[in-house]
Amino acid sequence: MPGIKDDMLPKLDIQPPSDEEVQAAFDAVLAETEQDASSLERLRRLPTAARVAAAFLVSIVIAGGLVAMMGLRTDLGGLDKGPLAAGLIGLVGAALISTTAALRGPHRPGLGLRSWLLAGALIGVPALSPLVPGLWDGRSGYAGWGCLMMGFIATGIGAAAIVVLSRWPGELSRMAFIAASGGLMAFAAQTLFCPCGDLDHQLLQHSSLALLAAVVLIGARRVLIR
Amino acid sequence: MEDERRGYEDAQLRIHCQYSRVSEERSDEELMASWRSGDRQAFEHLFRRHAPRMRGYFIRTGVRPQAAGDLVQQTFLHLHRARADFRAGSRLRPWLYTIAANVRRMHFRRAGRKPEAEWNPQSHGEPSVSPQASTPEQRALRRALDQLDAAQRDVLVLHYFEDLPFAEVAEVLGISTSAAKVRAHRAYKRLRAMLDED
Numbered sequence: 001m002p003g004i005k006d007d008m009l010p011k012l013d014i015q016p017p018s019d020e021e022v023q024a025a026f027d028a029v030l031a032e033t034e035q036d037a038s039s040l041e042r043l044r045r046l047p048t049a050a051r052v053a054a055a056f057l058v059s060i061v062i063a064g065g066l067v068a069m070m071g072l073r074t075d076l077g078g079l080d081k082g083p084l085a086a087g088l089i090g091l092v093g094a095a096l097i098s099t100t101a102a103l104r105g106p107h108r109p110g111l112g113l114r115s116w117l118l119a120g121a122l123i124g125v126p127a128l129s130p131l132v133p134g135l136w137d138g139r140s141g142y143a144g145w146g147c148l149m150m151g152f153i154a155t156g157i158g159a160a161a162i163v164v165l166s167r168w169p170g171e172l173s174r175m176a177f178i179a180a181s182g183g184l185m186a187f188a189a190q191t192l193f194c195p196c197g198d199l200d201h202q203l204l205q206h207s208s209l210a211l212l213a214a215v216v217l218i219g220a221r222r223v224l225i226r
Numbered sequence: 227m228e229d230e231r232r233g234y235e236d237a238q239l240r241i242h243c244q245y246s247r248v249s250e251e252r253s254d255e256e257l258m259a260s261w262r263s264g265d266r267q268a269f270e271h272l273f274r275r276h277a278p279r280m281r282g283y284f285i286r287t288g289v290r291p292q293a294a295g296d297l298v299q300q301t302f303l304h305l306h307r308a309r310a311d312f313r314a315g316s317r318l319r320p321w322l323y324t325i326a327a328n329v330r331r332m333h334f335r336r337a338g339r340k341p342e343a344e345w346n347p348q349s350h351g352e353p354s355v356s357p358q359a360s361t362p363e364q365r366a367l368r369r370a371l372d373q374l375d376a377a378q379r380d381v382l383v384l385h386y387f388e389d390l391p392f393a394e395v396a397e398v399l400g401i402s403t404s405a406a407k408v409r410a411h412r413a414y415k416r417l418r419a420m421l422d423e424d
Contacts, residue, residue, distance in 0.1 A: 016278040016279075016281075016282070017277075017278055017281060021295075022273070022274055022277055025273075025277060025295060025298060026273045026274065026277070028299055029273065029299050029302045029303060029306070030266075030269075030270075032299075033303065033306050041307075044307055045307050045309075045310060046310060047310040047311050048311050105308045105311060106304050106308070106324070106325045106328040107304070107305075107312075107324050107325050108400075109324050109327070109328075109398060109400030110328065110331070110400060112400060167304065167307055168304075168328070170332060171328075171332065
């Protein structure tokens with residue numbers, strides 16, 4: 001767009017800092033980079049792809065480990081595997097997208113409204129998915145507290161792994177992605193473990209974990225802003 | 227004693243000239259590549275090249291000068307942390323300004339406030355911004371800038387004051403190049419209208 005930049009506009013009179021001020025500022029930055037070389041800090045300095053892979057791996061291992069420890073649901077043989085498999089792949093894929101969005105560094109621009117729409121979809125759509133007929137079919141009956149404990153552990157550890165690896169966890173939309181990632185993996189694990197097809201149980205104890213985690217994280221954001 | 231002092235100053239001057247030559251010869255991206263492979267001096271060159279300008283960016287976008295220095299340091303700490311993500315062929319300046327824009331946003335969020343709409347350096351007692359030395363034109367520009375909405379001001383500051391091309395402004399703000407041009411066009415038009423009124 002030639003001509004748009006009007007050089008008639010005067011420059012503002014902001015005086016540059018002196019050489020001594022610049023040197024002092026650089027020394028402070030250098031001291032901080034050299035002092036803070038803890039293991040956590042070194043993890044955060046890894047490339048983003050490596051951090052995403054590490055956080056996702058932790059989530060998968062925890063969710064898979066919990067299912068292996070507590071056992072697969074007993075009614076799998078009698079279920080239509082198509083919708084179940086599609087649903088599980090969708091959950092794991094959505095968790096990967098959430099992890100990637102949560103671990104975007106501050107060198108990437110904010111996603112603005114798109115970010116909120118995506119975060120809302122990743123939290124809200126799975127939360128409502130038990131309402132889709134046939135998607136999470138199962139026997140009726142209540143699976144007990146083990147199901148909820150499994151959900152809390154998988155959500156908590158999955159979200160904590162992302163917080164630990166995050167360079168920028170204090171932003172609200174990133175917190176929503178952190179919560180979505182933990183909650184989605186927990187939901188997938190619960191779906192493999194819990195045979196309960198009761199809608200209230202599904203809505204309250206399975207699919208709303210991401211929403212609950214989002215509320216907790218946003219409540220604790222003052223601690224996360226660093 | 228005097229000779230010793232003069233000798234020291236000469237040595238400092240030589241180091242400064244040597245630094246300036248090295249710094250001017252190498253592009254940001256070359257320095258970044260050196261820094262990634264462990265050359266700490268390359269980091270210093272980058273800091274010296276960009277920190278003063280970065281401070282101006284923060285002040286022009288509503289940050290108080292006392293806080294601007296801290297935000298410059300935070301920006302470079304984030305750059306240090308993220309340097310493994312810098313890819314060959316990328317441009318450094320949009321990267322740096324994206325970090326700065328995010329740092330600034332977080333600064334205002336943490337402080338629980340928006341950029342000050344009417345920031346008067348004289349009443350805030352800012353020694354590094356000298357209103358006494360500024361011309362009426364410059365003061366009018368500051369007032370007009372303050373009256374622009376944040377989206378327009380962000381584009382204008384990056385394009386006009388920081389000399390970023392539209393493609394890089396768009397990259398920093400996460401918008402399309404055409405959206406950046408449209409915003410800039412409107413911002414320049416509004417700014418000119420406000421300056422004409424003055």
